[in-house]
């Protein structure tokens with residue numbers, strides 16, 4: 007079969023004739039099934055519309071359930087009703103045309119100018135909505151028809167489907183236009199005028215926008231389901247269609263019986279309501295139609311719209327087999343390339359074994375097994391799937407022959423794909439090797455949290471089992487965790503030490519600490535090292551060197567305080583790392599060396615020794631770090647933020663001083679003595695100066711607190727090594743929380759129109775306290791007013807994240823849609839997949855794979871020079 | 881006063897590809913002319929170098945990472 011190229015898709019509006027033409031029958035009765043349970047003729051389950059019950063045959067085509075895809079029927083509406091989806095267009099047409107002659111309320115030349123503009127934009131593939139709005143705006147203002155001279159009345163459109171004509175705007179006299187009136191007016195509009203409203207007369211006549219006959223979708227579109235109780239439960243669409251037919255019949259009966267006008271009008275309104283909610287049950291302005299249980303019905307628009315709608319739910323997104331999902335938890339004892347899978351899941355998921363003469367004996371043994379990595383199914387060469395149970399396994403093992411497939415339970419060493427949503431980059435799905443473990447969570451090494459952006463506060467992850475040898479090979483080669491240690495996002499490592507890994511190595515390597523043989527062995531217990539030099543004492547640096555591959559590198563550590571002239575090797579802060587030939591000679595190992603985003607050592611090993619060596623290093627490094635921190639112990643408690651009385655005194659004074667200066671600033675402002683800063687008003691100047699003053703006060707308070715906390719304080723260790731937290735966090739805990747802000751300004755709004763934030767202050771108080779400065783620390787505790795300001799500032803952060811995630815999510819969807827068919831070919835060009843159109847002649851203009859780049863640059867020139875000059879020992 | 885767009889620092893070098901070069905390029909890439917990126921004939925730079933619809937323009941841009949990057953565009957109406 008040749009693929010056919012679709013050049014265009016054209017949408018048209020169904021005409022009443024077309025609806026009748028495609029209908030196999032007119033439906034007249036609201037009954038669905040008779041007492042014997044057979045579909046009623048002329049009812050909504052009429053067998054001419056197709057069949058869903060097995061055994062019955064379609065009366066139109068003779069097909070059985072499954073063979074016949076169904077046929078449309080129709081309902082002849084007793085009175086015309088407005089189609090909600092077209093109400094807005096109808097409003098434009100009524101406003102834009104003469105109530106007498108039906109012509110557009112524009113002179114022909116004007117009309118033709120607009121038509122030409124619309125044609126022009128159409129040919130450019132651009133939106134002409136603005137032109138239509140302009141036509142609407144112009145025609146709305148016309149009082150007299152330029153063609154027949156008739157006076158025009160204003161048309162009022164009341165959502166969702168009502169139209170009125172304003173007879174006298176003074177006394178608000180209005181007359182309702184029935185759908186019948188509307189339809190008659192639309193009938194009068196000539197084809198030539200339609201173009202100016204953006205309608206193609208070949209595709210639509212405006213009167214078709216008012217329904218006189220309603221197509222009824224086949225039963226296959228709205229199948230009834232049989233409940234466990236044996237009762238039939240109809241589809242929501244059927245319920246709605248029953249309502250429409252019932253009211254329609256009642257309308258006809260009443261009209262024939264000569265019922266009063268009022269009753270007919272009420273029924274007409276009701277018919278309109280039912281047809282409207284049949285098309286869209288989430289129209290604003292009318293209550294949604296509900297099921298007996300109170301649940302709103304899912305009608306036509308609801309089937310298509312939204313996340314679970316036909317487009318996003320059924321066409322773009324589908325469910326998959328051979329997958330599992332559960333909560334994740336950490337396990338530092340497994341490798342970064344492994345994933346812990348609960349037994350329960352491992353017993354459910356299967357991997358196919360394709361039986362060949364070579365593995366048939368193994369396959370037989372698997373079938374005969376009685377416990378865990380059992381076989382659940384065999385698939386015969388003819389494709390028939392047989393469940394293996396105790397009673398048939400001997401027989402199946404006997405019959406087994408090459409060409410069959412044995413489906414074996416998941417077990418240690420199988421390759422699986424592991425994923426955490428939102429899958430924003432390629433590292434969101436990586437291949438791990440299975441480790442079947444007890445309990446009910448997926449286990450992963452905390453070092454792979456950064457690429458997944460996972461934590462263990464209840465996050466869930468998905469797991470998929472590749473089902474072909476090709477897929478398994480691809481997963482192992484291309485998707486394995488170690489292949490993603492370097493990120494294409496910034497050309498550096500994204501997998502590495504976090505939290506305790508950093509702290510542990512910091513404690514181990516800082517300074518010239520010595521450890522006894524026993525301690526050293528305990529640190530290295532779970533680490534994969536084969537040779538340890540025999541000694542009585544080991545320095546931390548020596549122990550770390552044991553896991554280090556033979557690299558040579560020099561860099562400034564995270565603990566570096568950025569001295570004006572770096573003393574390099576002689577840094578008295580031990581902040582200059584020197585590694586020579588795999589020996590750590592100088593410096594502290596911290597976030598800069600092994601961290602998940604900075605990790606210079608990880609980067610270096612990856613470039614020099616490749617993925618497997620780096621994987622081993624990360625496994626060893628994390629285990630060593632955990633060994634160290636477990637043995638030495640590392641805790642943080644409330645008294646870690648205790649500061650001596652004199653420090654508190656100093657902080658108190660600093661802040662009091664700053665508050666005094668703020669008062670002085672305010673005084674100067676009130677007296678008109680404040681000098682404005684360039685380009686700022688006096689008010690802005692005052693605010694900036696106050697913010698500056700208070701910001702400085704907090705920094706000073708933080709410095710004071712920092713001096714007294716010292717380098718052996720756990721929180722300080724975490725902050726300086728980059729493991730977790732910052733000095734600012736510490737300042738806020740121990741010294742002073744500082745200014746709270748909303749939108750970058752001090753808190754200004756609040757408490758009605760009285761120019762004060764809360765009623766505890768005098769109006770127009772601009773002081774530090776009154777505008778959200780929190781002088782307390784988290785340790786000392788906030789006053790109620792401070793607490794309120796803190797909550798106000800904190801809320802902004804929450805709102806920001808909520809807004810940002812939804813926006814970036816949508817941005818991502820759009821970008822993926824735009825780029826999904828692009829591929830980098832073997833010749834380096836980027837091409838669109840189906841048309842072969844070239845997008846770039848060399849990927850990224852330079853052909854550089856950002857993952858293999860050096861932090862975004864194509865080459866690391868410095869390094870090449872060093873290697874050429876032999877400064878780096880190979 | 882007549883100014884040359886090519887003299888501006890932000891306008892990369894544009895030149896018309898010779899018939900033989902066109903053939904060579906298309907053969908190298910294994911594509912038809914239509915599969916190349918496009919540039920409008922009314923584009924000021926296209927007018928300046930006098931390229932006509934059907935011609936292929938070679939654009940040589942400066943690049944931070946690769947020094948020069950070469951791009952081709954088919955001139956269209």
Ligand SMILES: [Mg+2]
Nearest residue numbers: 461463464465
């Ligand atoms: Mg979480």
Ligand SMILES: [Zn+2]
Nearest residue numbers: 064066067074
């Ligand atoms: Zn049929």
Ligand SMILES: [Zn+2]
Nearest residue numbers: 104107151154
């Ligand atoms: Zn008229």
Ligand SMILES: [Zn+2]
Nearest residue numbers: 566569577581
């Ligand atoms: Zn230094």
